[in-house]
Amino acid sequence: MSHSSSSHAPQSNPFRQPRAVWAVAFACVISFMGIGLVDPILPALSTKLNASPSQVELLFTSYLVVTAVAMLVTGFVSSRIGAKRTLVAGLILIVVFSALAGSADSISGIVGFRAGWGLGNALFIATSLAVIVGSASGGFAGAIILYETALGIGIAIGPLLGGELGAITWRGPFFGVTVLMAIALIATVVLVQPTPRPEHRTSIADPIKALRHRGLLTMALTALCYNWGFFTVLGYAPFPMDLGAHELGYVFTGWGVFVAIFAIFGAPRLQARLGIARALYVNLALFAVDVLVIAVFTTSKTVLIIAVIIAGIFIGVNNTITTQAVMTVAPVERPVASAAYGFVRFIGGGLAPFAAGKIAEHSNVHVPFYVGSAAIALGIVVLATGHRLLGEAERAQEAEAGRTAEDRAEEEALAEELGSSG
Structure with a gap:
């Protein structure tokens, strides 16, 4: 059944791309590693630096709230200095501030430097998606899948590397990012062509x-509500798990692998079978149930670990489908749509871990996850108010996919003609 309805999907391989796209995709992998990298060291930071869980959660909050607000300036900057220079500026900021965070001696110092890191991240994330979509061969959907693949791999490797380096010293993950981002910076400078200013x-x-x-x-x-649930799980679940840095790294790597697999393979199939609206409703409902299970069984280590890993499935599907829908539903330029969407979405992601820590301090360890589950359910209600618009986004994507397929057919026909005439 899925084959008939997915006939619109472009058949090109999203992984056959120019070198510049690979350079940006590699930098994306490292950038997204920064999100999960600190996960395995959160409990250790809490102990070593005498900080409460909600103070440690400010590592997420400062990073993501600054990323959110800075999203508003990314278009302003890149339309003046060009996309390549914006990418390079973002990468330089990440290199500098991750090194400073690694050398800080207090939780407030790390939180402050994570904010600078968030500024670099915003310049980089908003621009990288636009550069990949603009430079990729094989159409818009292929470019989004490549971007989500980079996101998934980064999110999967981040906790593994964070766990390994964090087991040596809590400073390890920060310096690890510094080195990797410096490599990404060199690759971007060398391989990405200067882009014309808009x-x-x-x-x-x-x-x-x-x-x-x-x-x-x-x-x-909708993304704000869903990110509230997502970052409650990502940011707060390490505390009730009560595991060492290595073990936490493995749990969140399992989670990240599911994010990657379902972003690349699960989401396109689900969307082809159900359409954008129904795929999102089903996925959000299942995610809300999963977080509800975490809320009920927070004190059961086994159930908590399994439910957190399974959450990766719903996050992967949601990321790909919503990113494509946002880019087609908005009648504005894609970098502007990406910045507006990122601004609202990351506000939810930034506030949720800090709120989770505070809620748990004033009630118990279950309540933050009940709130997270309710936030995702609220996202379904919000999404339902725009049901008709999702249908329009779907038709726009099908038209774009159709155009890409026609262009490829023309290119192949032309190549055959040239071959036979030669």
């Missing part, structure tokens, strides 16, 4: 104005 400059207000579009606002608010 015809017109983007203002700082453009992403905020873009949120007037009902479809973009609906998708962004």
